[in-house]
Amino acid sequence: MGDLLGGGRTPRARLRELLAGPGPLLAPGAYDALSARLVEQAGFDAVYMTGFGTTASLIGRPDVGLLSGAEMVDNARRIAAAVDVPVIADADTGYGNALNVVRTVQLYEQAGVAGIQLEDQVMPKKCGHMSGKALIGTGEMAGKVQAAVAARRDPDLVLIARTDAVAVGGVDDALERARAYADAGADLLFVEAPTSEADVERVADELAGVAPLVFNWAEGGRTPPLSLERMTELGFALVLYPIGTLLAATAGIRSVLDTLRRDGVPPLEGLPSFGEFTDLVGLPEVQDLEQRFSG
Template sequence: MSLTRTARLRKALGGERAIMAPGVVDAMYARLVAEAGFDAMYMTGAGTSATRLGYPDVGLLTMTEMVDNATRIADASDVPLIADADNGYGGPLNVRRAIQQYERGGIAAVHLEDQVLPKRCGHLAGKQLISAADMVAKVKAAVDARIDPDFVVIARTDALALHGRNAAFDRAEMYREAGADVIFVESPLAEDLPHIAPRFPGVPLLYNMATSGKTPFLTRSEIEKLGFKLIIYPNWLLLSACEAARKTLEVMKNEESIASVAPQVMSFRQFFDTARMAEVQELEARYGTPEESRTGY
């Protein structure tokens, strides 16, 4: 019997190698990550806000919108999904409901942060924190709310940028004691990194390879040597796609043709292969869709 997605993620967190989780914003990106053979993926809150609203990650999306997006991503792939759950969308009771909804949606893990409402991206200025005691209550509520014991609760603190290393580590230690499975110290600078793992021996740690450049762009091996077990790459795929789209638009505008771009993009067939056209065709044949009505290339 194959392991569930939650069990696979839990097992991987206990392995020797750090888990690489590319950031995804929708089902198609999930398909691409699965094709590439990664062991986990990450639903980015900033990317979700940008693609669904066209706005930055400043707390505009609701819990139901975030869960809906995560569920669609989880449905598209068997790769374990780690999802941004912001600050739990309220107090401990809100956190309980959020955890239950994410778990029912097939998500394998979430991270919760200790910011006030409305929150903002961890690499933006202007963050404000709730008290450590209030966050401890949220972590306890999250742990209590899960049904599957392998569902992973990640506790994030944004205290480092605001109050320094000791304050961030003290908070993270409290969150671990409250039951968090993984600790996420947000926005560490290069000089902070060697101090994190020694403070939390034996605790799985998350490394956020955000695009802001505040945290260094290290290799997987370098991050492993620093003691981290999970690496998320929030918006790299989305930024790559946006830059490619911008260049295509420039060509379309300036050349009034798409001919020069056509050889550089995914082919029509590759696109539908990734979208699982073969699976659709097999199902149509199984359920007796007339040959002339079947979907094809």
């Protein structure tokens, strides 16, 4: 995981191979480099950089468009450098118009991510499972997708087009928009926040063959949780689990702090030892490199 000297096949080529596999690719969310390393260590083949988690971890605020593109790219760069598996990164709305999308794609590509997600909300955006969202026009978003396709320098960079239209204009509008984004060149389609299994099934049925599909298994969100077996039957190519790691970290930190405040000492049972943690973040590799290059 994330060897300092790196090497081997590019994560972008690997991501395309994984997406072409027989079942859905599972990508748990990571909000920083450490959580990304934990996702990789757990055996997953891809990491999803969550915008919700990035916002919460960097500024302790909700995902309502408060972070700049530069702040998101910086986090993506740190996460991509920490792991060897492909990183799919939230790029929100592209942070402006089609010209801004050109620069956003180039910056994310330079950061080392294997795929990015662009959405059709008005900026400032909101988390896809919040209320009060507003959308740009279908034609404007299609233009942004076209700009993203033209801007990428590596053709293996995966472009995901997300529509939030289900909550604003309904499923029919979402399907129409998704087809337009596929025509504009999106590699994957992401219909955000359908609120029933019947709507999920309709999305999967009507977009089958248009482009590979993304399912957002948003923990506690508006979309009903489906089993992996069902998502496989419906033909989803990519399943995101965006905030489970963030929620788990929040619960764990709260528990430690509650015990520390009550007892005056932190609980150690169930926590990794100091040595286990330093191994996790790569101390043995650093020590080996020190010996190798010590002269």
